[in-house]
Amino acid sequence: MVSIKVGVLGATGLVGSRIVSLLAHHPWFRVAAVSGGQRNHGRRYAEARHDGGAGVPDYIADLKVAASDATAFADCQLILSALPAEVASDVEPVFAAAGHAVVSNAKSYRLAPDVPLIVPEVNADHLALIDVQQRRRNWSGYIVTNPNCSTIVLSLAIAPLYAAFGIRQLQVTTLQAISGAGYGGVDALSLIDNVIPFIAGEEDKIESEPRKLLGAFSNDGIAFADFAISATCIRVPVLDGHLEALSLQLDRPAQADEILTTWRDWQPLKQRNLPSAPAHPVIYLDAPDRPQPRLDRDAAGGMATVIGCLRRCPVLDYKLIALGHNLVRGAAGGVILIAELLKSEGRL
Numbered sequence: 001m002v003s004i005k006v007g008v009l010g011a012t013g014l015v016g017s018r019i020v021s022l023l024a025h026h027p028w029f030r031v032a033a034v035s036g037g038q039r040n041h042g043r044r045y046a047e048a049r050h051d052g053g054a055g056v057p058d059y060i061a062d063l064k065v066a067a068s069d070a071t072a073f074a075d076c077q078l079i080l081s082a083l084p085a086e087v088a089s090d091v092e093p094v095f096a097a098a099g100h101a102v103v104s105n106a107k108s109y110r111l112a113p114d115v116p117l118i119v120p121e122v123n124a125d126h127l128a129l130i131d132v133q134q135r136r137r138n139w140s141g142y143i144v145t146n147p148n149c150s151t152i153v154l155s156l157a158i159a160p161l162y163a164a165f166g167i168r169q170l171q172v173t174t175l176q177a178i179s180g181a182g183y184g185g186v187d188a189l190s191l192i193d194n195v196i197p198f199i200a201g202e203e204d205k206i207e208s209e210p211r212k213l214l215g216a217f218s219n220d221g222i223a224f225a226d227f228a229i230s231a232t233c234i235r236v237p238v239l240d241g242h243l244e245a246l247s248l249q250l251d252r253p254a255q256a257d258e259i260l261t262t263w264r265d266w267q268p269l270k271q272r273n274l275p276s277a278p279a280h281p282v283i284y285l286d287a288p289d290r291p292q293p294r295l296d297r298d299a300a301g302g303m304a305t306v307i308g309c310l311r312r313c314p315v316l317d318y319k320l321i322a323l324g325h326n327l328v329r330g331a332a333g334g335v336i337l338i339a340e341l342l343k344s345e346g347r348l
């Protein structure tokens with residue numbers, strides 16, 4: 001057992017609460033401080049949570065909610081941030097400058113040229129960008145970012161195909177759960193008996209972030225992968241789990257059974273023994289009507305992308321459906337897995 005003290009910023013929100021719950025019995029990390037919005041400052045953590053702290057051990061439930069201020073987190077080597085982007089933009093650099101390792105869910109620094117955007121199975125080598133960041137910004141700590149939730153689901157599905165066959169172009173339509181917008185993000189009355197064909201900023205993220213993830217690292221930064229992505233994003237009345245309908249064209253021809261074998265054999269983190277890493281980051285289901293959010297979002301504890309319906313596309317090469325848990329793999333579990341990777345790389 002290692003015990004690294006962790007501070008969770010935005011710990012009263014949907015993502016922050018999930019981070020804390022996932023860390024409650026973590027073998028390496030121990031939650032030592034939590035922050036929230038001003039209305040919750042000084043309150044007992046369990047009482048400030050929307051779920052009353054269900055299942056949270058006493059030593060965390062009794063913490064007092066602090067402001068997101070580096071002095072309240074001085075003890076915490078690791079900071080997991082679930083702040084809204086407009087707050088994260090100002091707060092996260094202060095923590096990094098003060099020597100903390102910050103792993104963020106916010107979009108603020110994802111595309112900054114010296115900030116790693118990481119999915120551990122996809123581009124662990126991009127962590128070398130931390131050295132560039134620390135040199136350029138003169139920070140003793142650093143910021144590493146977790147991609148957008150739909151990007152994570154997508155990138156796990158396509159990364160092994162990109163490595164094996166190359167990708168020329170890709171179209172994706174996302175059907176995104178209501179929890180993806182956070183507490184207060186979408187009101188239920190607008191979404192029951194309805195779908196909303198607009199999610200602010202989402203299409204741009206999905207069209208750019210996977211190309212950074214699949215890009216090549218050099219000392220100058222990341223050269224983005226060179227293929228076009230077209231994304232359409234739709235909010236649907238599902239609680240958790242983003243479903244994505246993809247069509248893609250490969251650089252080199254592949255048979256369907258080669259694609260299935262590529263997904264099945266893809267275990268890039270196998271040797272690292274990270275506590276939150278799924279044994280198989282991609283799970284393929286043969287049934288013709290899967291994956292489905294309610295049935296499949298918790299596969300591998302919510303840490304896998306579940307794929308099905310692989311078939312020929314009359315326009316591009318193949319079509320498929322991918323699904324992932326936006327709050328677990330797409331957010332809370334994603335930053336925890338990045339933190340585990342940082343530890344295994346000797347950066348914590």
Ligand SMILES: NC(=O)c1ccc[n+]([C@@H]2O[C@H](COP(=O)([O-])OP(=O)(O)OC[C@H]3O[C@@H](n4cnc5c(N)ncnc54)[C@H](OP(=O)(O)O)[C@@H]3O)[C@@H](O)[C@H]2O)c1
Nearest residue numbers: 010012013014015036037082083084105106180182183331
């Ligand atoms: N939801 C998802 O599926 C998902 C997936 C990937 C990434 N993300 C990203 O993760 C972050 C959190 O999302 P969420 O869904 O958890 O949102 P949320 O439910 O609205 O939670 C936001 C959190 O930030 C806190 N906060 C708000 N203003 C603050 C301030 N001025 N200072 C300090 N804390 C402040 C809130 O505290 P109080 O409630 O105490 O006021 C709350 O703890 C966002 O950047 C989001 O884009 C979300």
